[in-house]
Amino acid sequence: MTVIIGELSLWVALLMAAWSMTASFAGARLRRDELVESGVRGLYATFAMVLLASIGLWTALLTKDFSIEYVASKISSTMPSVYIFTAFWSGQAGSLLFWALILSMYATIAIATSRKSNRELIPYATGTLAAILVFFIATDAFKANPFARLDFTPLDGNGMNPQLQNPGMAIHPPNLYLGYVATAIPFAFAIAALFTRRLDAEWLSVVRRWTLLSWFFLTVGIMLGMWWAYVELGWGGYWAWDPVENASFLPWLTNTAFLHSIMIQEKRGMLRKWNVVLVVVSFLLSIFGTFITRSGVIESVHSFSQSPVGTWFAFFFFLSTGVTIYLVATRLPNLEAKAELESMVSREAAFLYNNLLLCGIAFAVLWGTVFPIISEWVKNEKITVGPPFFNTVNVPLGLLLLALTGVGPLIAWRRASVSNLKRQFASPAIAGLVVGVVLFALGMRNGYVLVAYTLCGFVAGTIVQEFYKGMRARQAIHEESLITAFIHLVGRNRRRYGGYIVHAGIVMLFAAFAGMAFKKESDITIRTGESYQTKDPYGHTWKFVSQGVSTSDRRDRSVKAATLDAFRDGRRVGLITAEKRQYKDAMGNDLFNEITEIGLKSRPRQDVYVVLTQVPDANTAEMRITFNPLVMWVWTSGFLMMIGGLIVMWPQAERRRPQAGYAAVMPAHGAVTAASEMPVGV
Amino acid sequence: MTTRRQFLERVAGSAAALFAGAGVSAQTPAQRGMIHDTMVMKDTTNLFAMDQNAARSVRLPPKPNAVPVLSDDERDDLEHRIHCQCGCTLDVFTCRTTDFTCQVSPAMHADIVELVRGGYGAQEIIDAFVNTYGQRALMAPKKSGFNLLAWITPGIGVIVAGSILAMLLRRMGRRAASHAPQSRPVALDVDATPDELARLEAAVRGDDDA
Numbered sequence: 001m002t003v004i005i006g007e008l009s010l011w012v013a014l015l016m017a018a019w020s021m022t023a024s025f026a027g028a029r030l031r032r033d034e035l036v037e038s039g040v041r042g043l044y045a046t047f048a049m050v051l052l053a054s055i056g057l058w059t060a061l062l063t064k065d066f067s068i069e070y071v072a073s074k075i076s077s078t079m080p081s082v083y084i085f086t087a088f089w090s091g092q093a094g095s096l097l098f099w100a101l102i103l104s105m106y107a108t109i110a111i112a113t114s115r116k117s118n119r120e121l122i123p124y125a126t127g128t129l130a131a132i133l134v135f136f137i138a139t140d141a142f143k144a145n146p147f148a149r150l151d152f153t154p155l156d157g158n159g160m161n162p163q164l165q166n167p168g169m170a171i172h173p174p175n176l177y178l179g180y181v182a183t184a185i186p187f188a189f190a191i192a193a194l195f196t197r198r199l200d201a202e203w204l205s206v207v208r209r210w211t212l213l214s215w216f217f218l219t220v221g222i223m224l225g226m227w228w229a230y231v232e233l234g235w236g237g238y239w240a241w242d243p244v245e246n247a248s249f250l251p252w253l254t255n256t257a258f259l260h261s262i263m264i265q266e267k268r269g270m271l272r273k274w275n276v277v278l279v280v281v282s283f284l285l286s287i288f289g290t291f292i293t294r295s296g297v298i299e300s301v302h303s304f305s306q307s308p309v310g311t312w313f314a315f316f317f318f319l320s321t322g323v324t325i326y327l328v329a330t331r332l333p334n335l336e337a338k339a340e341l342e343s344m345v346s347r348e349a350a351f352l353y354n355n356l357l358l359c360g361i362a363f364a365v366l367w368g369t370v371f372p373i374i375s376e377w378v379k380n381e382k383i384t385v386g387p388p389f390f391n392t393v394n395v396p397l398g399l400l401l402l403a404l405t406g407v408g409p410l411i412a413w414r415r416a417s418v419s420n421l422k423r424q425f426a427s428p429a430i431a432g433l434v435v436g437v438v439l440f441a442l443g444m445r446n447g448y449v450l451v452a453y454t455l456c457g458f459v460a461g462t463i464v465q466e467f468y469k470g471m472r473a474r475q476a477i478h479e480e481s482l483i484t485a486f487i488h489l490v491g492r493n494r495r496r497y498g499g500y501i502v503h504a505g506i507v508m509l510f511a512a513f514a515g516m517a518f519k520k521e522s523d524i525t526i527r528t529g530e531s532y533q534t535k536d537p538y539g540h541t542w543k544f545v546s547q548g549v550s551t552s553d554r555r556d557r558s559v560k561a562a563t564l565d566a567f568r569d570g571r572r573v574g575l576i577t578a579e580k581r582q583y584k585d586a587m588g589n590d591l592f593n594e595i596t597e598i599g600l601k602s603r604p605r606q607d608v609y610v611v612l613t614q615v616p617d618a619n620t621a622e623m624r625i626t627f628n629p630l631v632m633w634v635w636t637s638g639f640l641m642m643i644g645g646l647i648v649m650w651p652q653a654e655r656r657r658p659q660a661g662y663a664a665v666m667p668a669h670g671a672v673t674a675a676s677e678m679p680v681g682v
Numbered sequence: 683m684t685t686r687r688q689f690l691e692r693v694a695g696s697a698a699a700l701f702a703g704a705g706v707s708a709q710t711p712a713q714r715g716m717i718h719d720t721m722v723m724k725d726t727t728n729l730f731a732m733d734q735n736a737a738r739s740v741r742l743p744p745k746p747n748a749v750p751v752l753s754d755d756e757r758d759d760l761e762h763r764i765h766c767q768c769g770c771t772l773d774v775f776t777c778r779t780t781d782f783t784c785q786v787s788p789a790m791h792a793d794i795v796e797l798v799r800g801g802y803g804a805q806e807i808i809d810a811f812v813n814t815y816g817q818r819a820l821m822a823p824k825k826s827g828f829n830l831l832a833w834i835t836p837g838i839g840v841i842v843a844g845s846i847l848a849m850l851l852r853r854m855g856r857r858a859a860s861h862a863p864q865s866r867p868v869a870l871d872v873d874a875t876p877d878e879l880a881r882l883e884a885a886v887r888g889d890d891d892a
Binding site: 233234235236237240241242243341343344349352353356357359360363364367368371375378379381382383384385386387388389392393397523596611613624 | 763765771772773776777779780816817818820821822823828829831832833835836837839840843844847848851852854855
């Protein structure tokens with residue numbers, strides 16, 4: 001019964017969304033408030049209906065109703081309940097419904113909370129959000145209906161690939177969806193602002209808030225995906241430049257660019273066209289990412305196979321792009337800047353360079369991702385564009401971006417003086433140089449890596465300097481302890497210092513990436529009792545003694561495991577066990593391919609990562625042992641970025657903020673320069 | 683698995699059908715049923731479908747008095763440059779040492795081992811793989827011909843965008859300089875140190891962001 005209600009709700013949701021779209025746009029054009037109100041209520045009703053449909057699907061999954069095609073293809077009776085719950089978004093039809101659920105929830109929250117402050121924009125924003133919902137619900141209902149029934153009821157379902165039965169994979173997709181979908185809200189408000197030509201500051205606060213949310217969830221989602229790939233897939237890395245990974249990275253890049261460039265619009269009324277473009281592009285890239293994930297147009301390890309929805313996504317993507325280009329092109333005069341940029345050496349300019357690099361990286365990633373299609377179309381030749389391309393193209397741009405991460409926050413608004421530059425950059429520059437010289441003296445000769453660590457030292461220096469100055473100022477003025485000063489400093493300037501914490505995470509991430517240049521791997525064949533000796537990237541001697549190969553049968557799998565006793569420089573580190581698992585159904589038949597469970601010893605300096613590749617006989621194991629330097633720093637950087645993002649997002653009482661034009665009454669440059677050096681809010 | 687070309691043709695066809703007023707309703711019940719049937723069998727995971735039969739033989743006669751010119755490490759490095767054809771996006775070395783239970787990468791590895799034993803160098807082995815599989819045997823396109831575009835376009839894009847940005851910045855800087863007197867009405871003849879002015883400026887601005 002619940003399932004039938006769920007399916008019916010999906011169709012009612014489609015009608016509601018269509019009504020909301022029609023009533024909102026008509027109400028806005030005809031200036032009829034009752035239509036606008038009806039459109040808004042239609043949006044709320046859409047959320048209620050999509051929620052009901054989702055409850056229906058969850059019910060079908062949890063009650064193991066195998067007469068439903070989606071349930072039969074996604075779960076089996078032996079699966080743990082938690083993965084039965086997460087099976088909701090593990091396939092095409094369910095994930096589209098999940099997308100609609102998040103979007104309708106976001107839309108309801110965004111419209112309900114912005115109705116008073118953005119009255120003029122609401123009808124168009126509602127109409128745009130409803131239009132996006134129409135697309136997603138229609139795609140789900142017509143092309144990938146999660147409630148489609150089978151002609152027969154199988155005894156058991158296919159089950160979920162064991163590699164997807166991992167806590168990281170349970171929460172990684174929802175986070176990415178939460179990030180992707182959140183780009184729809186800024187997009188809707190940008191479209192509304194373009195329609196109404198109200199392109200001043202009023203739409204910015206909503207847009208910034210939702211872009212931050214999108215950025216936050218994309219960051220968490222990407223990090224979880226990296227962690228899952230690292231611990232589950234067994235290839236010893238966390239980022240492979242797979243098209244679907246790239247698809248999540250693209251809106252993250254443009255969101256990051258926007259979160260920097262919006263500051264220039266807030267402060268100086270500049271970059272108004274550019275910010276609209278970034279908001280729109282972030283959404284379009286989210287749709288593009290979904291399109292390439294689901295169409296099979298680009299080879300990826302993630303592709304939803306035999307997907308019928310790709311054409312619809314392509315159509316929606318081009319339609320949205322066309323409408324947006326038309327709106328932006330016809331509103332250009334309304335998007336003129338309200339102030340001029342005065343110097344190429346200023347914070348505004350630094351943020352522009354930052355935007356150039358972020359968008360340059362986004363373009364390079366997009367280009368590399370779609371180039372196989374272009375090549376096949378033009379030359380009818382299949383090619384692969386893999387990590388060697390992306391690393392070659394993006395590493396120099398990434399390093400420049402890292403340098404700007406240090407420069408941007410310290411340089412003065414409007415125009416930096418030489419004394420400003422000297423005062424602000426002397427200590428961080430020395431810190432960077434010291435790091436570079438020490439590493440060179442220790443024998444590091446890889447050029448890119450040396451530059452990366454030197455820049456990490458420089459940027460870390462800028463961050464430490466900012467916190468130090470701020471805390472010292474608070475201590476001097478308010479006579480606070482160091483810890484209290486730190487808490488108050490961050491608490492009262494969340495955007496600024498939360499941003500620095502994010503930057504600290506970025507520094508750590510670059511350091512971790514650079515560390516992987518020293519990754520060392522060995523393939524060994526080892527018999528019980530034998531040992532293997534090797535050196536790690538730091539020069540320590542490791543000895544691995546085989547404890548033998550064991551086999552065991554569990555309820556849902558048979559397991560082969562090989563255990564190594566690890567010693568570093570003669571001191572015992574502990575046992576490392578790697579497994580090969582063959583999952584089985586209730587009848588004992590093999591499910592999916594055999595998979596590997598890695599053995600891992602994780603330390604801040606490096607991970608020892610062991611994969612059991614083959615078991616040729618009862619006493620022999622073929623294994624790959626990899627020393628992965630600084631991988632723990634990647635996960636720590638993720639936490640830092642998450643914490644920084646939360647601090648930035650945490651609501652703070654709004655103070656009256658002078659908008660663009662403030663610069664026109666700024667005092668002379670000397671004072672401005674000094675101001676930018678001052679830790680604010682002390 | 684639908685090929686890219688088939689997909690692109692289908693997109694073009696569907697767009698044409700939509701413009702012609704046909705669209706989704708033109709799909710026959712039989713076609714719809716077919717989609718559902720394939721979904722039950724295929725759409726069990728969003729991981730890729732492995733093609734275990736993709737390996738082709740890449741063998742060349744050994745060179746006279748052949749001795750290997752590549753060490754094991756150099757051979758592994760070479761395998762990092764050759765793309766496994768099973769449908770994954772990994773190189774041969776990474777794929778054969780992970781858990782995808784791929785039968786293609788071990789076969790490709792065996793070919794590489796034979797070619798190394800036959801006295802062939804890295805470039806000769808790469809050429810042999812390209813002759814058999816085409817350019818898709820490489821992890822990145824060659825830096826020649828049409829594929830050179832892949833490599834140079836991002837750089838050109840950034841340089842062009844950077845040049846436009848620099849031009850705009852210079853123009854804006856000139857315009858701002860010509861308006862400068864009007865934008866600085868406040869004199870500095872106040873009895874305050876730069877630090878005090880700075881604090882005042884920050885307080886007035888109510889600034890709390892970077």
